[in-house]
Structure formats: structure tokens, C-alpha cells
Amino acid sequence: MSVRVLAVAGVIALSMLVSTPGSAASPASPPSSSLAQGAKPTRDVVSTGEGSGTDNLRIRTRVKGQPLYSGRRTVLQTKRCKSCNWHPSQSRRTNNRALVVYPVDAPANGRRFFRVKVPATKQYRTSYGNVLVASRD
Numbered sequence: 001m002s003v004r005v006l007a008v009a010g011v012i013a014l015s016m017l018v019s020t021p022g023s024a025a026s027p028a029s030p031p032s033s034s035l036a037q038g039a040k041p042t043r044d045v046v047s048t049g050e051g052s053g054t055d056n057l058r059i060r061t062r063v064k065g066q067p068l069y070s071g072r073r074t075v076l077q078t079k080r081c082k083s084c085n086w087h088p089s090q091s092r093r094t095n096n097r098a099l100v101v102y103p104v105d106a107p108a109n110g111r112r113f114f115r116v117k118v119p120a121t122k123q124y125r126t127s128y129g130n131v132l133v134a135s136r137d
Contacts, residue, residue, distance in 0.1 A: 040125040043069065047116050047129035059102045061116045061129050069098040075117040076102045080110070089114075106134040 044064035051057040059076065063069040072094055077086040094100045104114060116129035 040120070040123065042127040043118055043124045045116055045118055045127050045129035047114075047132060049132045049134075057104050057106065057134060059104055059114055059116065059132055061100050061102070063094055063098045063100070063118055063127075065124060067123075069118065070094055070096045072121075073119060074100050075119070076104075077115050077117050079113045080107075082113070084113075086115070086117075088117075104134055106136050108136065111135040 045061060046064065047059055047061040049057065049059055061074065063072075063074065073091055074094060075088050076090040076092075078089040079086050090102055092100050092102060100116070102114075102116070104112075106112065112134045114132045114134065118124075118127045118129075120126045
């Protein structure tokens with residue numbers, strides 16, 4: 001399923017790829033089948049695309065879990081194609097409500113993939129937000 005947020009009447013598009021564990025698309029976090037073996041759980045990382053115009057696209061991400069993930073580092077990762085590797089793009093800290101906003105631009109041609117990475121802590125393993133896609137239509 002693909003949810004698409006369009007900006008400026010179809011000039012810029014920021015869409016979200018939603019996948020379920022075990023589907024063909026890679027899930028936001030690895031499946032939790034290893035939790036029964038004593039592995040740490042992942043945090044829920046929920047990312048949404050918003051904004052309009054050519055330079056006003058944003059990825060808003062909330063990091064869920066207890067204790068609250070406020071004032072902690074997150075990393076925006078990007079890749080240029082589905083089969084390419086993820087690369088760190090920006091790093092920001094969450095606010096007091098565990099929310100972080102990254103400004104992004106759509107490439108001049110093609111698509112760019114984005115996701116937010118939350119590093120491991122003592123209670124949680126490394127977690128990833130859903131994948132969002134920016135493109136000019």
C-alpha cells in the first residue's frame with residue numbers, strides 16, 4: 001500500500017511506503033520473532049511526510065517507547081534507489097515530546113528514499129522509521 005502526500009498540484013510528491021512484517025518490501029524494523037529468545041525490543045518510530053512547494057517538504061518523526069526519547073539523537077538516512085544502500089544524511093535531536101523534524105528536498109529527477117534511524121539504548125535495539133519517497137511528478 002502506498003500513501004502519497006502531494007504538494008503544489010503534483011509538482012513535488014512525498015509518499016510513504018507502508019509494509020507489514022513478512023511482506024516483499026522491507027519492514028520498518030526487523031520482525032520481532034527473536035524477542036522470545038531474549039533480544040531487546042525495537043521502539044515504534046512513526047514518520048510522516050508533510051509540506052508543500054519545491055523546498056518545504058518535511059519528515060516529521062515521533063519516537064515512541066518508555067522512557068521517553070527526548071533530547072536524544074536520531075539520524076535521517078537516504079538512498080537513491082530501492083537496491084542502493086542506506087547512507088546517513090542529517091542528524092538531529094528530538095524535542096521534549098520525542099519529536100524531530102527533518103527538512104528534505106525532492107531530487108530534480110528520479111526518486112529519493114528516506115527513513116529515520118534511532119540508535120540502540122540499554123532497553124531497545126536500533127530502530128527504523130517507515131520509508132518515505134520524495135519525487136517530482
